[in-house]
Amino acid sequence: MSQRVLLVLRKLKIGGIERATLDLASVLVREGHEVHVLVLKGGHELEPAPGVVVHRVDFDKDFRRTGIGLLYDLLTRALLKPMLPGSGFLWRGWYGGRYLARFVRRLERECGRLDLIVIRGQGAFETAWSWRDPRLWQVTESWPGEHRGWLRGRYLACLYQGKRVISVSDFVARQLEVLWQRHGITPAHSVTIPNLCDIEGIRRQAEAPIELPSRPFIVHVSRLSRVKRQDWLIRAYREAQIEEDLVIVGDGPKRPELEALVDELGLRRRVHFVGSQTNPYPWMKHARLFALSSHSEAFGIVLAESLICGTPCAAIGCPGGVRNVLVHDQARLIADDSIASLAQKIREGLNEPPDLASDPELVERFRDTRIMQQFLALSTTS
Numbered sequence: 001m002s003q004r005v006l007l008v009l010r011k012l013k014i015g016g017i018e019r020a021t022l023d024l025a026s027v028l029v030r031e032g033h034e035v036h037v038l039v040l041k042g043g044h045e046l047e048p049a050p051g052v053v054v055h056r057v058d059f060d061k062d063f064r065r066t067g068i069g070l071l072y073d074l075l076t077r078a079l080l081k082p083m084l085p086g087s088g089f090l091w092r093g094w095y096g097g098r099y100l101a102r103f104v105r106r107l108e109r110e111c112g113r114l115d116l117i118v119i120r121g122q123g124a125f126e127t128a129w130s131w132r133d134p135r136l137w138q139v140t141e142s143w144p145g146e147h148r149g150w151l152r153g154r155y156l157a158c159l160y161q162g163k164r165v166i167s168v169s170d171f172v173a174r175q176l177e178v179l180w181q182r183h184g185i186t187p188a189h190s191v192t193i194p195n196l197c198d199i200e201g202i203r204r205q206a207e208a209p210i211e212l213p214s215r216p217f218i219v220h221v222s223r224l225s226r227v228k229r230q231d232w233l234i235r236a237y238r239e240a241q242i243e244e245d246l247v248i249v250g251d252g253p254k255r256p257e258l259e260a261l262v263d264e265l266g267l268r269r270r271v272h273f274v275g276s277q278t279n280p281y282p283w284m285k286h287a288r289l290f291a292l293s294s295h296s297e298a299f300g301i302v303l304a305e306s307l308i309c310g311t312p313c314a315a316i317g318c319p320g321g322v323r324n325v326l327v328h329d330q331a332r333l334i335a336d337d338s339i340a341s342l343a344q345k346i347r348e349g350l351n352e353p354p355d356l357a358s359d360p361e362l363v364e365r366f367r368d369t370r371i372m373q374q375f376l377a378l379s380t381t382s
Contacts, residue, residue, distance in 0.1 A: 002032050002033050002034065003028075003033050003034070003115040003116060003376055003379060004033070004034040004036075004111065004112060004113065004114050004115050004116075005028055005033055005034070005035050005036070005114070005115060005116045005117075005118065005375075006035075006036045006037075006038060006104065006107065006114050006116070006117045006118070007021050007024065007025055007035065007036070007037045007038070007118050007119075007120065008037075008038045008040070008100070008117065008118070008119040008120065008124055008128070009021045009037070009038075009039060009040070009119070009120045009121055009124055010039075010040050010041050010121055010123040010124045010127070011039065011040075011041050011042055011043035012039050012042075012043040012044060012045065012046045012048075012054075013043035013045045013046065014045045014046060014276050014278060015223065016141065016195075016299075016301055016302075017120055017121040017141055018043070018045075018046055019046070019301070020120065020139075020141075020168075020195045020196070020301065021037065021120050022037075022046055022048050022049070022052075023195075023196055023197065023198055023368060024118070024196060024368075024371075024372065024375065025037055025048055025049060025052045026048070026049040026052070026198060026201075026368075027196065027198065027368035027369060027372045028372060029049055029050075029051040029052055030049070031369065031372065033376075034053075034111070035051070035052050035053065036052075036053045036054075036055060036107065036111070037052055037053070037054050037055065038055045038056075038057060038100075038103065039054060039055070039056045039057075040057065040058060040059060040124060040127055041058060041123075042056070042058070045278065046278065055103070055107070057099075057103060059095070059096045059099040059100070059127060059128070060092065060096075060127075062099060092126065092127060093125075093126050093127060093128060093129035093130050093158060094130050095130075096126075096127040096128040096129075096130070096131075097128045097129060097130030097131030097132075098130065098131065099128070100127075100128040100131045101131045101133075104117070104133075114135060115135065115379045116135055116137070116375070116376070116378060116379040117133065117135045117136045117137070118136075118137050118138075118139060118166075118375065119136065119137070119138045119139070120138070120139040120141070121139075121141060122140070122141075122142075122159070124138075125138055125159045126158075126159070129158040129159055130158075132162065132163075134164075135379065136163075136164060137164040137165070137166050137189075137378055138159075138163060138164065138165055138166065139166045139168065139193075140165055140166065140167050140168070140172060140176060141168055141172070141298045141299065142172060142296070142298035142320070152183070153183040153184075156179055156180070156183050156185055157183065157185055160176070160180060160185050160187050161185050161186065161187070162186070162187065162188050163187050163188060164187065164188050164189045164190075164378075164381070165187045165189065165190045165191075166191055166192070166193050166378075167190070167191070167192045167193075168192070168193070168194055168195055168298055168299040168321065169192065169194065169298060169299050169320060169321035169324050170192055170321075170324060171298075171319060171320050171321055171323075171324070172192075172298050172299075172320070172321070173190065173192045175319075176190070177190075189381060191374075191378075193371060193374045193375065194299065194321075194324070194365075194366060194371060195299050195301045195304070195366070195371070196366060196367070196368040196370075196371035196372065197301070197304055197305060197308055197363070197366040197367065197368060198368045199308050199363060199364075199366070199367055199368070202281055202305055202308045202309065203281075203308060203309065205279050205281045205282075206281035206282050206284065206285035206309045207282070207285075208279055208281075208282050209282070210282040210283065210286075212286055213245050213247060213272055215243075215244065215245045216243070216244045216245070216288055217244050217245040217246060217247045217272070217286075217287055217288065218237070218242070218244050218245075218246055218247070218287055218288055218289040218290070218291055218346065218350070219246075219247045219248075219249065219283050219284060219287035219289075219290055219291070219306075219311070220233055220246070220247070220248050220249065220250075220290070220291050220292065220293070221249040221250060221277075221280045221283065221284065221290070221302050221305075221306075222249075222250050222292070222294070222302060223250050223251070223252040224248070224250050224251055224252030224253065224254040224255045224258060225252045225253060225254055226254065226295075227294060227295045227296060228254075228293065228294050228295075229293045229294060229295050229316075230248065230254060230258050230293060231254075231257070231258060231261055232293040232316075232339050232342065233246075233248075233291055233292075233293035233342070234246070234258065234261055234262060234265065234267065234271065235261075235265070235339045236291075236293065236339045236340075236342035236343040236346060237267075237271070237291070237343070237346065238265050238267060239339060239340060239343035240343040240344075240346045240347050242346065242347060242350060244288055244289075244350065245270050245271070245272060246267075246270060246271045246272070246291075247271075247272045247274060247283055247287065248271065248272065248273050248274070249274050249275075249276075249277050249280045249283050250275070250276055250277075251275050251276040255273065258273075259273060280305075281305065281309055284305060284306045284309040284311050285309040285310060285311065287306075287311050288311070288350055288353075289311065289312055289313070289314060289346065289349045289350055289353070290302070290303065290306035290311050290312070290313040290314070290315075291313070291314050291315070291342070291346055291349075292313065292314070292315035292316065292322070293315075293316055293342060294315075294316065294318050294320075294322075295318055296318050296319045296320050297315075297318055297319075297320035297321060297322050298320045298321055299320065299321040299324075299325070300315070300320065300321045300322045300324075300325045300326075303315060303322065303325040303326060304325050304363065304366045307325075307330070307356060307362055307363050308363045308366075310356060310357075312330060312333065312349055312353045312354045312356060313325075313326060313330065313333060313349070314333040314334075314335065314342065314345040314346050314348070314349040315333070315334060315335065315345075316334075316335045316336070316337055316341070316342055317334040317335060317336065317337070318337065322334065327362065328354075328359055328362060329354040329355065329359065330354050330356075330359075330362065332348070332354070333345045333348060333349045333354065
């Protein structure tokens with residue numbers, strides 16, 4: 001039976017949360033469901049699949065335009081922000097939840113009743129935490145790591161008390177349970193549903209022509225940031241002393257620092273920064289190995305995508321979903337939390353790569369239609 005689904009996220013930029021949301025929207029539409037995507041703060045880098053209806057509503061701007069909202073905003077910034085640093089989520093989410101409820105009512109008047117509402121990402125939760133509805137589920141990509149003291153307990157209660165929560169990996173679910181127990185929080189429901197992949201779509205996009213390095217290469221795809229530790233990757237690459245070049249796909253605040261490190265290590269001719277790519281899959285397909293050096297990785301969707309492209313992965317076994325993705329023979333390329341161990345696993349992955357073709361379930365467990373059914377089943381959860 002066809003369902004009407006609303007997906008809510010903060011922005012449509014190039015990122016894991018955004019890709020996961022649009023991947024879910026794409027398979028839902030392809031399988032005959034009606035899908036609406038609500039974008040709260042802009043971003044135009046990614047385009048939803050044909051048939052997905054996109055709504056762009058900035059609750060903060062709409063509230064400030066009311067006059068009362070502008071006064072409210074000025075007062076909270078002038079008085080409450082200095083007195084209670086980090087408490088902005090309280091005041092924004094209080095009215096944001098009401099704006100989300102109003103948007104849903106208006107959408108339902110125009111299109112009919114929604115069967116399922118999925119909101120994704122911590123920033124989106126903060127924007128609308130005050131609204132409660134039995135159809136609303138929030139997908140948690142990672143465990144919150146900010147706020148201290150009494151404010152942390154209040155923050156977690158706003159986000160999770162009495163809510164319906166989806167974790168993207170068993171590790172994220174366990175971390176949330178620890179936080180909930182510590183702060184006396186009881187969600188209404190808690191389930192684990194992994195991120196999904198359009199297997200055929202990824203393989204089709206991987207065939208797109210690109211300009212490749214003249215030499216064989218290993219690849220890394222991620223935002224260039226502190227948590228992804230590309231400095232560790234570059235040092236591990238140097239320590240591995242392999243013949244292949246290193247291609248880094250992505251952009252971010254750490255890029256100048258990383259390029260300086262490459263120059264310092266004398267690797268400028270061997271390490272290639274190709275920037276952010278809306279279609280990173282050709283780089284994955286043509287690489288001999290994918291390497292990941294993150295400090296934490298809630299799910300590790302890039303690992304699943306690389307496996308779908310036929311490229312094995314070497315990754316640090318950091319907290320998160322890496323060990324959920326790299327299973328069976330792929331698990332032997334999980335490194336300890338050190339540069340030396342990652343270098344050793346890079347060498348092993350090139351010299352003795354896992355036989356991915358003999359293990360189809362390695363990628364089939366992420367098939368979009370399989371995961372989609374888990375989401376649709378939520379609409380019947382009381």
